[in-house]
Amino acid sequence: MNLVELKNISKIYKTGAVKFIALEQINLTINKGEYLAILGPSGSGKSTLMHILGCLSTPTSGDYLLNGKNVASLSVNQLAKVRNQNIGFVFQNFNLLANLNIVDNVALPLVYRGIAKEERTKKAKELLTHFGLGGHFSHHANELSGGQQQRVAIARSLITEPDIILADEPTGNLDSKSGDDVIHMLEKLNRDGKTIIIVTHDEKIAERTKQIIRIVDGKIM
Amino acid sequence: MLINVLKQILIDLWTHKLRSFLALFGIMWGTISVIMLLAVGNGFQVASYRNMMRLVDGTFFLIPGSLSKSYRGNPSGRVINAKVNIMYQIVDKVHNIKEITPVFQKRSDLNVANKKRAKDVYGVSSAFARLQKIDLINSSRFINKLDVLNKSRVVVLGSKVKEQLFGDDLALGKSITINHVRFLVIGVIKEGTKKAYDWYRNRAIIPYSTYITMFGNENVPYFIVLPKASADSNVVENNIRAFFARHYNFSFNDKHALNIFSTTKFFQFMRWFFIGIKLFLGLCGALTLAVGALGVANIMFVIVTERRSEIGLKMALGARRQQILSQIMLEALLIVFLGGLFGFVISSFTILLIILIGTPDWMGVPAMSFDAAVVTIFILALLAVAAGFFPAKQAASMDPVEALRKQ
Numbered sequence A: 001m002n003l004v005e006l007k008n009i010s011k012i013y014k015t016g017a018v019k020f021i022a023l024e025q026i027n028l029t030i031n032k033g034e035y036l037a038i039l040g041p042s043g044s045g046k047s048t049l050m051h052i053l054g055c056l057s058t059p060t061s062g063d064y065l066l067n068g069k070n071v072a073s074l075s076v077n078q079l080a081k082v083r084n085q086n087i088g089f090v091f092q093n094f095n096l097l098a099n100l101n102i103v104d105n106v107a108l109p110l111v112y113r114g115i116a117k118e119e120r121t122k123k124a125k126e127l128l129t130h131f132g133l134g135g136h137f138s139h140h141a142n143e144l145s146g147g148q149q150q151r152v153a154i155a156r157s158l159i160t161e162p163d164i165i166l167a168d169e170p171t172g173n174l175d176s177k178s179g180d181d182v183i184h185m186l187e188k189l190n191r192d193g194k195t196i197i198i199v200t201h202d203e204k205i206a207e208r209t210k211q212i213i214r215i216v217d218g219k220i221m
Numbered sequence B: 001m002l003i004n005v006l007k008q009i010l011i012d013l014w015t016h017k018l019r020s021f022l023a024l025f026g027i028m029w030g031t032i033s034v035i036m037l038l039a040v041g042n043g044f045q046v047a048s049y050r051n052m053m054r055l056v057d058g059t060f061f062l063i064p065g066s067l068s069k070s071y072r073g074n075p076s077g078r079v080i081n082a083k084v085n086i087m088y089q090i091v092d093k094v095h096n097i098k099e100i101t102p103v104f105q106k107r108s109d110l111n112v113a114n115k116k117r118a119k120d121v122y123g124v125s126s127a128f129a130r131l132q133k134i135d136l137i138n139s140s141r142f143i144n145k146l147d148v149l150n151k152s153r154v155v156v157l158g159s160k161v162k163e164q165l166f167g168d169d170l171a172l173g174k175s176i177t178i179n180h181v182r183f184l185v186i187g188v189i190k191e192g193t194k195k196a197y198d199w200y201r202n203r204a205i206i207p208y209s210t211y212i213t214m215f216g217n218e219n220v221p222y223f224i225v226l227p228k229a230s231a232d233s234n235v236v237e238n239n240i241r242a243f244f245a246r247h248y249n250f251s252f253n254d255k256h257a258l259n260i261f262s263t264t265k266f267f268q269f270m271r272w273f274f275i276g277i278k279l280f281l282g283l284c285g286a287l288t289l290a291v292g293a294l295g296v297a298n299i300m301f302v303i304v305t306e307r308r309s310e311i312g313l314k315m316a317l318g319a320r321r322q323q324i325l326s327q328i329m330l331e332a333l334l335i336v337f338l339g340g341l342f343g344f345v346i347s348s349f350t351i352l353l354i355i356l357i358g359t360p361d362w363m364g365v366p367a368m369s370f371d372a373a374v375v376t377i378f379i380l381a382l383l384a385v386a387a388g389f390f391p392a393k394q395a396a397s398m399d400p401v402e403a404l405r406k407q
Ligand SMILES: Nc1ncnc2c1ncn2[C@@H]1O[C@H](COP(=O)(O)OP(=O)(O)OP(=O)(O)O)[C@@H](O)[C@H]1O
Pocket: A013, A014, A015, A020, A022, A040, A041, A042, A043, A044, A045, A046, A047, A048, A049, A201
């Protein structure tokens, strides 16, 4: 069974009377353990596709099978549950909460699973230690470098042991050295069996993945 | 979990001190308004009831006046001159009268040794003490029937009058003069307990027969009547009116010829009157509080807008709508709770302070009643939910993609 199967996915934005086709008839199959780049110029629809893959938005038409289950027509709360259990997000701007320390940031997804505080904290600390942030537990995000912040964000995306990691321009806000570190981390995670999808407009990053999906004007080339 | 959430909210509130303070202040001020207004209303009610205590519930005041319209040859404007002996006919002809007294009243000079005071002197019957709930100090007595019969020159003094004329000395058995006529002090009115109001503390009371002899005026200004407990007060009132109308030849409907003041009706009226006053005061306070709640709602909207990306992130991480909703709600509830708490504390101290400083008699002592507290808490809870709900609803219905989009 395929992990992800997109069948004739379209996304149309309506602004007043104007319709804008952001994605048109996307067909895509992603297997477990895949390491895939979605590559395309700005405004081509990469993020839109990622939002659908991440169940943050629903397609205007088409079917999205995740683990064989159609999620295209789920309710908002069911989508929230899928996001919590099956998806891990890594964002360009890290999206860490400034008022929490990094342990609580990493543990946050488990709050929505109703997992006890001690267990959440223990797991978050293990992950942070694994990523070389063992000495920074009480730090807040703004006390860390960009590279460190993105590592925290990756730790957060992993804490729920999701099926897929979705990373939208994960190196976009980083210098090349930290960007490389983050890519290495993702590669290592993939070697360990994680399914990883990177959204990027950077050819060099895309070339390091196992498969490249090129997208232009909402269509796969 | 909850402790951490609360701690986090408190930190957020502390981070935006001015904003939080304004929100808190609105609620605090509103709470103080509600509590203080209700407390003052309460004190006023208690004080007024105390002042009305002498209007023993169930009694009638019969105040003869003059004809407002001519009736069977009796011209309009004719004054009803009721003499004391009409009393016996009232008791005789109107059934179910338990007690009756005429009440005369005149300012007179009271003298003891070289002390002289001008006081209101009342001329009444022996029933008066019961009709006006007058309590005497030990070993005194009130005017009795024999005193009235003999036109005895005996006097009962209000506690303040006794104090002014005799100081700490015993007054019972001593004599004083009223307008240069010698009287024997037979009774002293007990000082009202706990500042309880007593109307007669600054007055002196003598038998009405003695009064008439002294002052020569036989026309009774008013009577106080108490019907038997078993009697229907409306029926008695009508019978009294009918008796007077027949006896003095005026129309039964001529209220001006005989003004009957029913304490029962008055107390009923006062009850509604005070419910009205308290409702009005409570409403004024509640509106102030509502304005405060509007402030909280406004600030919650600001918070929701500010936290767009935070809310978007939480949604991406799997927070359900209810979880977003309850977070914002909790925050609004906490602001309102804190504001309300401060309001309660400050009001309590203010009330204490007012009690310490003292208030005029008519105003009474402000008191935070249990009812007022319950009403305030109820209004607060209601407003908190309202103030939190709409911003929280807005937060929860955000589209996660939109919320995550950088501005
Ligand atoms: N809510 C929306 N309403 C209308 N149009 C939208 C909306 N969201 C995205 N679009 C449009 O859809 C197109 C694709 O947007 P998308 O964000 O997916 O592009 P992208 O490939 O991620 O670009 P970038 O590399 O700049 O992030 C853009 O032209 C954008 O203007």
